[in-house]
Amino acid sequence: MGGINFFPNDLEVKDQKIILRLDLNVPIKDKVIKDDTRIVLCLPFINNLIEKKAKIIIISHLGRPKGVSVPELSLTPIYKYLKETLKTNVYFFRGVFDDDVNEKFSYLKGGDVILIENIRFFKEEAEDDLNFSKKIGALGDIYINDAFSCSHRKQASVHSITKFVKRSFAGPLLKKEISAINLVIENKKEPVTCIIGGSKISTKINVILSLIKKINNLIIVGAMANNFFTYKNFKVGKSLVEENTKEVIEDIYKKAELNNCKILIPEDCLVGTSFDGTSKKRNLDEVKDDEIILDIGDDTIENIKKKINESNTVLWNGPAGYFENENFSKGTLSIAEKISKNTIEKSLLSVLGGGDTLAAINKINSKLSFSHLSTAGGAFLEFLEGKDLPGISVLK
Numbered sequence: 001m002g003g004i005n006f007f008p009n010d011l012e013v014k015d016q017k018i019i020l021r022l023d024l025n026v027p028i029k030d031k032v033i034k035d036d037t038r039i040v041l042c043l044p045f046i047n048n049l050i051e052k053k054a055k056i057i058i059i060s061h062l063g064r065p066k067g068v069s070v071p072e073l074s075l076t077p078i079y080k081y082l083k084e085t086l087k088t089n090v091y092f093f094r095g096v097f098d099d100d101v102n103e104k105f106s107y108l109k110g111g112d113v114i115l116i117e118n119i120r121f122f123k124e125e126a127e128d129d130l131n132f133s134k135k136i137g138a139l140g141d142i143y144i145n146d147a148f149s150c151s152h153r154k155q156a157s158v159h160s161i162t163k164f165v166k167r168s169f170a171g172p173l174l175k176k177e178i179s180a181i182n183l184v185i186e187n188k189k190e191p192v193t194c195i196i197g198g199s200k201i202s203t204k205i206n207v208i209l210s211l212i213k214k215i216n217n218l219i220i221v222g223a224m225a226n227n228f229f230t231y232k233n234f235k236v237g238k239s240l241v242e243e244n245t246k247e248v249i250e251d252i253y254k255k256a257e258l259n260n261c262k263i264l265i266p267e268d269c270l271v272g273t274s275f276d277g278t279s280k281k282r283n284l285d286e287v288k289d290d291e292i293i294l295d296i297g298d299d300t301i302e303n304i305k306k307k308i309n310e311s312n313t314v315l316w317n318g319p320a321g322y323f324e325n326e327n328f329s330k331g332t333l334s335i336a337e338k339i340s341k342n343t344i345e346k347s348l349l350s351v352l353g354g355g356d357t358l359a360a361i362n363k364i365n366s367k368l369s370f371s372h373l374s375t376a377g378g379a380f381l382e383f384l385e386g387k388d389l390p391g392i393s394v395l396k
Helices: 037-051 076-085 130-137 160-164 172-185 205-212 224-231 246-258 298-309 330-346 355-362 378-385
Strands: 017-021 055-059 090-093 113-116 142-145 167-170 192-196 217-220 262-264 268-272 280-283 292-296 313-317 349-353 372-374
Touching: 017 037, 037 055, 037 076, 037 172, 076 090, 076 113, 130 160, 172 313, 172 349, 172 372, 172 378, 192 205, 192 298, 205 217, 205 246, 205 378, 217 224, 217 298, 224 246, 224 292, 246 262, 262 298, 268 298, 292 298, 292 330, 298 330, 313 330, 313 378, 330 349, 330 355, 349 355
Parallel strands: 017 055, 017 142, 055 113, 090 113, 142 167, 192 217, 192 313, 217 262, 313 349, 349 372
Antiparallel strands: 268 280, 268 292
16 A cells, blocks of 8 residues: 555554544534544544553544634534543643643543644644644654545644654554555456546546546536536536536546546436425426426436446445435435445445535435445545545655
8 A cells, every 4th residue: 555654553552642633523513513423433443542551642623714713613522522432531632832732741641532622723734834743743652644534635733743753654544545445446346337426527527537547437426417418418407517617528538438438427317496495307308497407317326226236346426416405315315225235235345435425325214334435525536536645645
């Protein structure tokens, strides 16, 4: 895996101060955690370090406060969650990083945990400031980055901090993320099908062009498909479309033909006159001027299911429709259920990524199984694209 320095399980860490960069960026409303998935994923490694009697200093962010202390983006609810869940002393540091900061952490005993308040409350974090990196790096003997989803950011707590800690490692969650993505792009079992959704083609164009060289089938869903409809001269009513995508789509089709990659776009859809309205089935040549395309239709669902049946590996990023309204959630749920069924019954390698994809899956009541669920968004896409992520390159 490109010479990444992974944390060795047999490393003696008793009474060592470990700076653990995690992604605890969970949805919080009225100080209540709405989805604890990201925290739950981190717990096994935290508990492992507690058992080894390490002194654990957790750094995380929440939202985008842009260097300002925003009460709504405080990690207080996460601190309370950890305090209730972890069977050890859990502290919360809300101070500043000055020259005496090490003394403020001197009370930590082996097995104790301290959570630092939202690291993005400090503007120096986003600036990858060296002096700030030195101050947070001075807190620990060992640095572990277990936040793959932040590793595409050139920020102090994932990048420059490594210059000021004796030893730096990648954690087990980061290793799992990279291993899963490599199942699609390096150690793949063909045929490989990628289902790409979401709203904008411009944010995923480089990923699509990179993937076309490595996969057998590309399925376009979600609002992104609207651009392909207009390219083929179908009317899309009031649906979301981007300007100036004709050349981009032409490029996609040309590269797909060169690389023998088949492209599948929806052939029917569900429309509404508003996002919170009811749905009507339409063929692509039937969409009216006052309608919005908000999901894929039954014929398209069946086509996608067939393609999944023909595949040994499936990568999925981005929902198929406006799943927040159950009238437009059938496409996304049907894809999820089919991928899960084949993962269980046919040993399909399935890798799912992106916050919206996970949010959609979390709305499904039935228990689903996938080879890997990635909590990362931008980092997931950039790694797929083949970029060298700043937070990972410093761990090599």
